[in-house]
Amino acid sequence: xxxxxxLEDENEEQEEQLERYQFETNRLYVMNQILDNxxxxxxHETMYYxxxxxxxxxxxxxDTGDSQEVEELADLxxxxxxxxxxxxxxxxxxxx
Numbered sequence: 001x002x003x004x005x006x007l008e009d010e011n012e013e014q015e016e017q018l019e020r021y022q023f024e025t026n027r028l029y030v031m032n033q034i035l036d037n038x039x040x041x042x043x044h045e046t047m048y049y050x051x052x053x054x055x056x057x058x059x060x061x062x063d064t065g066d067s068q069e070v071e072e073l074a075d076l077x078x079x080x081x082x083x084x085x086x087x088x089x090x091x092x093x094x095x096x
Contacts, residue, residue, distance in 0.1 A: 038087045
């Protein structure tokens, strides 16, 4: 009887350990997916950021320099900066 109780306790302990390992495995999987998505977004934005900025600057140089275009460019640059900062922070959190 005592031996049966001891085996049941050991079995329960092993099941709890397995659940902890599965939880950690799932947690690492999710963190990896977040990191992968963040890096993919940075790659995508890095590819199009210079082209879009260049396109706007060229359009501005051909025009009279409308202040609305300058504001649009400033807004675009600010939004890219914010995206990069958010992604950078997310990557930093994923490595912790």
